[in-house]
Amino acid sequence: MGDPLKPVGPPTDNEKPAPLMRRLVWFLALAAASLAAVASAAYLLRAILFSA
Secondary structure, X not given: OOOXXXXXXXXXXXXXXXXHHHHHHHHHHHHHHHHHHHHHHHHHHHHHHXXX
C-alpha cells in the first residue's frame, strides 16, 4: 500500500476506476460527515448565543 496522504491522480487508460459501490459509499460517508459537522457547529453557536 502506499502513503495514504500522497495525492492520487485520475486513472490512466489501462487502469479501471474504483467500483461504483465503493465510490458511492465514500460519497455518502463524506456527505454524512459534512452534515454532522455543520449541524454540530450550528447547535454549538445556537447554544452560545441563547445561553445568556
